[in-house]
Amino acid sequence: MKNKALTLTVVASMTSNYGEGLGNVGSVQKVYKNGKAYAIRSRESMKNAIMVQSGLYDDLKVEQDGKVDQKAVSKDINVANNRALEGGYMSTIGDRKIRRSSFYLTDAISFYPFVNETRFHNNLYLAQTFAKENGINIQEKAANAGLMPYQYEYDKSLKRYSITIDLDKVGIDENYDTKAEKGERAYRVKALLNAIKNLSMVVRGNMDNAEPIFVVGGIGDKKTHYFENVVHIEANKLKIEEDLKAKLKEGYRAALLKGYNFENENEIEAELNAGSVDEFFANLSKEVDEYYESIEN
Incomplete structure (x- = not known):
């Protein structure tokens, strides 16, 4: 069971974050594809929200190198004993040290032109x-x-984002040759999952519910955003293509938050065997525990 990753692709109705303002005008961040603009919430914004709401930033310590703020890192403060460092760090104080994040996110990009x-x-x-x-x-x-x-x-629209967690790197800091206990490593992954399941953000003073209305993925051999290219929406319907169904047969699952968010909810349930979002995350959390129990510490 070694060398596994947890990968999810999520569809959520969420607001965008803002780029540079001009005077008293705030502008939504956008990307441009095929001659059209699409509103986004950047991967940096997504990562920060998930780290905060998961509680992994609760023990964040900050130090300065000159005038530059950075995460505090040392022999006594490293990934094994400091959850805030799970998202990666670069320390330029003393010997330069870099530890990449154990999980990666994409931008959350709207399905529809802005x-x-x-x-x-x-x-x-x-x-x-x-x-x-x-x-x-x-x-x-x-x-x-x-x-x-x-x-x-x-902008508040249906957006897609993906997250992939390298289960074999969680809790490990090779710079200091340290490793968290298996139970701690499982806790961190489940904390990230819980944040994704209940994700919300405050944008311009307004609370934004960004919970998944559709999610697909699970634990497998693919250490990449495996479902990113097969989750599409057209005319308020989730497109159910053969490639999506083929990927699901590799041991992954799909889940749907029923509430007429898609016009083809019955088809999604039937064709993708989609269960509830609550069951999806509950089962996935159990699989995370089983994975870490099966490996050597």
Whole structure:
């Protein structure tokens, strides 16, 4: 059972993150394919959200090399005993040391071309309160009252992302020749899975539910985003192609959050033998425990 990876491809309805702003205008991050723009949530944003919500960043320690912040790493603080380092590190203090992440994410990219929906806001109530307390006529001196209108692009759409965890590298730090116990290694993987299952993000002050509405994958020999190229949506239907079904037969599973998120939910259940999302992650967590119990520590 050695040399295994856990790979998932997830479809979720989520917002995008924002790139560089111009004045008081916030712009959604996008990628361009085939002459069209698609909104995304970057892999860096996804990784940070998953690390935070999994609790793996709870013991994060930060140090500075000059003015550059970086994760604290030493003989006493390494991957084996510090969960925050599981996502990789580069230490430039003393001898330069690099430990790559044990898991990898893709960008979460929308299935549909971006349609600009601009939202307009202001801080009128705060400005009115300040103006009243300081005797300012907000109609004549809006700037003195701190009135600031702003706008931003908005996107919440079905997006696909993939995550692959190298089970044989979790909890191991070759720079310091250390390794976490099997139970700890299993805990970290299950913490990542739990974060993915219940993923949410706060975007511009709004709570965004990014839980999976469709997920496919599991533990196998493929240390790559194995389902990334076979999960597609067209006209609000999950496309069920022969290649997707063939990959599933290699010991992987699919799951669906029923709620009319897709027009062909019955077909998905029948053709892909898709169970519930709760059962999918519960079974996968058991398989993670079994995998680590089967290997030498």
